[in-house]
Amino acid sequence: MPTAAxxxxxxxxxxxxxxxxxxxxxTQALKDVAxxxxxxxxxxLIGPSGCGKSTFLRVLNRMNDTVPGARVEGRVLLEGEDxxxxxxxVVGLRRRVGMVFQRPQPFPKSIxxxxxxxxxxxxxxxxxxxxxxxxSALGRAALWDEVKDRLEASxxxxxxxxxxxxxIARALAVEPEVLLMDEPTSAxxxxxxARLEELIHELRADLTIVIVTHSMQQAARVSQRTxxxxxxxxxxxxxxxxxxxRPRENKTEDYISGRFG
Amino acid sequence: xxxxxxxRNRPAPxxxxxxxxxxxxxHTPTGAFRxxxxxxxxxxxxxxxxxxxxxxxxxxxVAIALIFVFIALESLPLFTSKLVHQEVTFAKMWLRQAxxxxxxxxxxxxxxxxxxxxxxxxxxxxxxxxSVAVGAPLGILAAIFTSQIAPRWLxxxxxxxxxxxxxxxxxxxxxxxxxxxxxWFQRAFGFEHRLNALVAGCALSLxxxxxxxxxxxxxxxxxxxxxxxxxxxxxxxxxYTIVNxxxxxxxxGIAAGVVLGFGRAIGETMIxxxxxxxxxxxxxxxxxxxxxxxxxxxQEMAEVVHGSPHYVVLFVLGATLLLFAFATNLxxxxxxxRFRRKRGGT
Ligand SMILES: Nc1ncnc2c1ncn2[C@@H]1O[C@H](COP(=O)(O)OP(=O)(O)OP(=O)(O)O)[C@@H](O)[C@H]1O
Ligand SMILES: [Mg+2]
Numbered sequence: 001m002p003t004a005a006x007x008x009x010x011x012x013x014x015x016x017x018x019x020x021x022x023x024x025x026x027t028q029a030l031k032d033v034a035x036x037x038x039x040x041x042x043x044x045l046i047g048p049s050g051c052g053k054s055t056f057l058r059v060l061n062r063m064n065d066t067v068p069g070a071r072v073e074g075r076v077l078l079e080g081e082d083x084x085x086x087x088x089x090v091v092g093l094r095r096r097v098g099m100v101f102q103r104p105q106p107f108p109k110s111i112x113x114x115x116x117x118x119x120x121x122x123x124x125x126x127x128x129x130x131x132x133x134x135x136s137a138l139g140r141a142a143l144w145d146e147v148k149d150r151l152e153a154s155x156x157x158x159x160x161x162x163x164x165x166x167x168i169a170r171a172l173a174v175e176p177e178v179l180l181m182d183e184p185t186s187a188x189x190x191x192x193x194a195r196l197e198e199l200i201h202e203l204r205a206d207l208t209i210v211i212v213t214h215s216m217q218q219a220a221r222v223s224q225r226t227x228x229x230x231x232x233x234x235x236x237x238x239x240x241x242x243x244x245x246r247p248r249e250n251k252t253e254d255y256i257s258g259r260f261g
Numbered sequence: 262x263x264x265x266x267x268x269r270n271r272p273a274p275x276x277x278x279x280x281x282x283x284x285x286x287x288h289t290p291t292g293a294f295r296x297x298x299x300x301x302x303x304x305x306x307x308x309x310x311x312x313x314x315x316x317x318x319x320x321x322x323v324a325i326a327l328i329f330v331f332i333a334l335e336s337l338p339l340f341t342s343k344l345v346h347q348e349v350t351f352a353k354m355w356l357r358q359a360x361x362x363x364x365x366x367x368x369x370x371x372x373x374x375x376x377x378x379x380x381x382x383x384x385x386x387x388x389x390x391x392s393v394a395v396g397a398p399l400g401i402l403a404a405i406f407t408s409q410i411a412p413r414w415l416x417x418x419x420x421x422x423x424x425x426x427x428x429x430x431x432x433x434x435x436x437x438x439x440x441x442x443x444x445w446f447q448r449a450f451g452f453e454h455r456l457n458a459l460v461a462g463c464a465l466s467l468x469x470x471x472x473x474x475x476x477x478x479x480x481x482x483x484x485x486x487x488x489x490x491x492x493x494x495x496x497x498x499x500x501y502t503i504v505n506x507x508x509x510x511x512x513x514g515i516a517a518g519v520v521l522g523f524g525r526a527i528g529e530t531m532i533x534x535x536x537x538x539x540x541x542x543x544x545x546x547x548x549x550x551x552x553x554x555x556x557x558x559x560q561e562m563a564e565v566v567h568g569s570p571h572y573v574v575l576f577v578l579g580a581t582l583l584l585f586a587f588a589t590n591l592x593x594x595x596x597x598x599r600f601r602r603k604r605g606g607t
Contacts, residue, residue, distance in 0.1 A: 063494055066486070068413070095496035105491040107506060118495035121505070167491070174496055 006038035009178060009208045010060065015074035017055050017064065026071070029055045031232045033074075037178075042200060042209045044219035044240065047229035048255065053212040054102070056229070057180045060210065061097035062090050078178075095122060098176035102183040104163035106155035111147050114155045114166055118174035133173050141169035142199050161192035168199070179203065181211040185218065197222050216256055220244055228252045332583065335576040338568075348570040349376040354577070367541035367552065369561065369571045376574045378554075378581065380541035384458070385553040385582075387545065388533055391462025392469055392526040397519045399466070400473030404515075407474075408481040409503050420478065427471035435535030438464030443536065452548030456538035459547040464536045465529055469522035476521065480514020481507060513600040520593030524586050530555040554578050 017030040030052045037043050045053045058064045059072055062083060076083045083093050095118075107114050115134040124130060134151075138144040143165040147158075155166055164184060171179060181200075185193040200209060200222045213219050219226050220240055227237035228251075236249045247253045338345045354376055357364035365377035407419045443460045446452065452459070484507050492502040508515070530553075538550025539560070558575050565572045 061494065063490060066490060066493060091496055091498050094494055098496075099494040101487065101491065101494070103487070105485075105487045107488065107491070108510060117492070117505070118497065121492070121495060121497035121501050170495065 006041055008036050009039040009079065010037040011075075011077040012036070012056075012060075013075040013077070015056075015059065015072070015076065017052070017059060017073075018071040019067070020069035020071070022069075029232055030059075033234045035227060035234055035237055037208060037210060038225075040204055040206070040208055041225060042204055042211060042223040044223035044226045045210065045212045045229060046214070046216065046219050046226060046255070047235075049214075051229040052232045053229050054182055057099070057182055057210060057212055059084075060178070060180055061094050061099055062088075063094075063099060065090065095174055096176055097178040097180065098171035098174060099180045100164075100167050100171050100182065100184050102186055104160065104167045104187065106158065106163050106166055108154065108156055110152045111155050111158070111166065112151040115169050115173050117170060122174065133175075134169075137169040137173035140172050140199070140203065141165045142195055143169055161188045164188060164192070165196070165199075168196075172203075176207070178208045178210070181209065183212050183214060186214070193218075216244070228255065230255070329583075332576055332580050336573065336580045338573045339577050342573070345570040345573050348374050349574055351577075354378045354574070363543055365543050367557070369574070374571065376570070377543075378578065380543045381552055381554045381557055381578065382581070383543060383545070384537070384541065384551040385527060385555070387458040387547065387551055388462045388465060388537060388553055389523065389526045391458060391547060392465035393519065393523050395463055396466030396469030396526075397473050397522055400470040400518065400522070401477050401515055403470070404474050404477035404481055405503060405508065408478050409507060410499075423474050424471055426467060427475070429467075431468060431529065431531040432535070434464055434467050435532045438532060438536035450548065453546075454538050454540070454548065454550040456536055456550055457548050458537065458551040461533045461537035461551065461553075462547070464532050465526050468529060468532070469526055472525055473515075473518040473522045476518030477511065477515045480511035480518075483514075484510045513597045516593065516597050516600065520589065520596075523589055523593075527582070527586060527589075528555060530559045534559055554582050 012033060012035045015030055015033040016028065018026040018028050020026045033052075033056065045056065047053055055064065058067075060076060060083075064070045064072055072084060074084065078093070078097070082088070107117065109117070112134055115137050116130050119130055119133050124133075135144065138147065143162060146162060147153075147166075155163065158166055164187060168181075168184070185196050188196065197218065200211065203209060211219075211222065223240045225238060226240045226243045228235045228243070228247075228249075230251055236243065236247060236252045238248070243252065244256060247256065339349070339351055355378060358366075358375070358377070360366060360373065360375060365379040366375040367377055367380050368375040403419070403423060407416050407423070411419060438460055439456070442464055443455050446457075446460050446463075447455050450459075488506050488510060489502050492506045493499070497505070533551075533553045534556045537553060537556065539552045539556055540550035541552040541557075542549055558578055561571070562575055565575060
């Protein structure tokens, strides 16, 4: 296995996440999850709805901080440093660990300004550099040809698939080391989906990618390793091929053979 | 499908042969009944309610139209009546006159009655601009702080407290301005007149702040959380997100609040009667006594002889105020529309 040689990028240890919704008792969304994410691999996360995949993803770049009532325990080591530690630079973390949400959320600004948003937020003011970053990000997200003549048009005029690629370009423009994608193709047609998967293959050259997906086929196509979540537990994680041919756990087998979920 | 589908007259359940299970029907046994209910025409009280709503709406529109007609009719003699023309004409109200003293003056009861609208218009604008310039930023900043920065417990105190300001009777604010604020300002700036445009404007801003605050706070809190999340996930700071994502998205609501505040300020009477000093001077100084259109109408209408030139001019003042309010609202509507269009696609 060539993947075994890759160094560790993120190491998650004893991760527990709790939610408290308005005066009700706390519910545990993740239970003692331990997982290692390797440098420049594509890790797919699968599992039935509500099992905690999105929660896990949001912990990795501390977007769970924005959820009122959420509590996180454990350690998430990004290149050895605990990102959950008190006083950790969250803004800096999110620059290194980018995120693409399930539903594309372009800002009501021009296409150019959308892609330049993160770069500008980081304080970059050099016009030429901004233009270079925007163009390269749009190119990498396979959107450049479709929008190069209308960069000043509103991003809200894009189709769903284009908007999703715009959000990917927006995340890429800040040149993150890790990209978290939460069901990025759930709103896309088969052609746009195929393109996005192709894009993931290309991005792997310089990025670590964690992708949540409900499509087993997609996980099999794009990832080197796959993790299976079930009711807040990480049941199994391993090389994708092995997961889909001879899973170690019965639950995994039941799930991938469509017996529930 | 016609209304006489078989499910309508359904005397007894149709026996379903066991060899042919119908999973849909099985799980929703009431499905058939529901279709029947949908087809029935709406009950009679729907009609009654509809008519009642129409009548009420029409009454409101007619009432407003009648106000317009009334003011127009009472103002008309300025252009038609010989009697009125002996003392004042439309042109005389606006143009410089060769009086002794200032060329524009409001002295309706002197030997030579002087009916210049200019000092009053300037007075109204001075005080309104001060009140919006002070009240709008305070209201907007308070709204941003309350909806975006304050922790939840503080928000739950701040929001009702600021909104409570709107319930303070304007006469109370007037007394406060007259007795307390005027003294403070006098001590701080040493103006020529104790009661002046600045005192009245600042007092007036107390009525604008809750208005701007409420609308801005609403607009800011209804910006979807996903916008803010998308920005934060790109490594933007909280502050950068507020300034570059949340506030722009809420701009139409904020603008509407400011415009309503402007309309409220230009029409407000009690506070300016009490706190402005009421001298009709022509200058742009904030430190001198000031008389507004509204204060003039309020103070003089009761004593004026019905149908006299003075009476007619007061109505013309009212009409002018109405036009101003109308024009600002129109402009504001345009601005808000443009924002909206910019936000939606091209
Ligand atoms: N903001 C929240 N407040 C309270 N509970 C939450 C919140 N977000 C998620 N949860 C709960 O945490 C659990 C895991 O949710 P999560 O969104 O991580 O699931 P998921 O695996 O991403 O599901 P899906 O595949 O449907 O997206 C669920 O039981 C959910 O109800
Ligand atoms: Mg999810």
